[in-house]
Amino acid sequence: MHGFKSFVVGLLLLGAASYPACADVYSNKSIRLIVPFAPGGGNDTVARAVAQQMSHNLGQAVVVDNKPGAGGVLGADLASKALPDGYTLFLGGVGSLAVNPQVMSKIPYDSQKDFSPIILLATAPSVVAVNATSPFKTIQEMTAFAKQNPGKLNYASNGNGSSAQIATVIYESMAGVDLVHIPYKGLAPALSDLLAGQVQLMFSSTVAILPHIQAGKLRALAVTSAKRSPLLTNIPTLAESGLPGYEAGSWYGLLAPAGTPNDVILRLNQEAGKALSQSKVKESLVTEGAEVIGGSPQDFARYIRIEYTRIGRLLKEGRLQVN
Secondary structure (H helix, E strand, O other), X not given: OHHHHHHHXXXXXXXXXXXXXXXXXXXXXXXXXXXXXXXXXXXXXXXXXXXXXXXXXXXXXXXXXEOOOHHHHHHHHHHHOOOOOOOEEEEEOHHHHHHHHHHOOOOOOOOOOOEEEEEEEEEEEEEEEEEOOOOOOOHHHHHHHHHHOOOOOEEEEOOOOOHHHHHHHXXXXXXXXXXXXXXXXXXXXXXXXXXXXXXXXXXEEHHHHHHHHHOOOEEEEEEOOOXXXXXXXXXXXXXXXXXXOOOOEEEEEEEEEOOOOHXXXXXXXXXXXXXXXXXXXXXXXXXXXXXXOOOOHHHHHHHHHHHHHHHHHHHHOOOOOOO
16 A cells, blocks of 8 residues: 555656556556456446556556446445555446445445545446347337236346346336336346347347347347437437437446545546547447546546436436335
């Protein structure tokens, strides 16, 4: 910890640092990036793209550590209780930071107090997808069937309180339909069952599901963003499909345990921002449907508060019921 802080202070005083200096500081300890979902999903894709570039810039490994379970609670709890020394980071999103804390009575961490925001990495709309063998060609057809057959359609998500479930329950509320939720421990196993026809539909992040759509294994019915995705220009938004005002999606940000020194937070923000500015990282995210964001720790803190308030309002209005 002392070596890391000294290194950061040195950077601020000298205005530059050499690659060997970076390597020396982390020569005995890698940085651990906890992702609270299984490998293969949107969270994992974003984390690995950024971690790989940060590793290159720092000259020391930033290791992605997948800790799925309880809709992201397991990984979030683990990260919140780690030493605040800059060597443990957390990839947070709407589920772990805005939903779970407001719907779980015995959650083991406080999303507002136990983390120090570093940077908002990216946002990504969800895509409503069905198996290619599904009879539904449009969201209107699916909605009409769901209205006539409440409880007959199953939908997969990457866990209770995930952005996928949030997007779906908002759709249920606005469309007046009743779907059956099948939560999984991560997006990869959920997608596997959608591809196998074990579940009928899924609201999935574009980051993870686009290759399966392009391969013709899944059919996209609509996107959850306010405007059409540049990667799926022929797919309408839910707002265009009879649900005006609908908007939902995923977001991914880096955080550290509360108490991590501010100079360390600023250093990590700088390194993550540099990673996001690299064309290789931008292309890997943008080509899979994510929009690079960036910004300051304060920007990310404000974003989290806004999302927390939005979810809280949906809960109070009875429009959102997470089970």
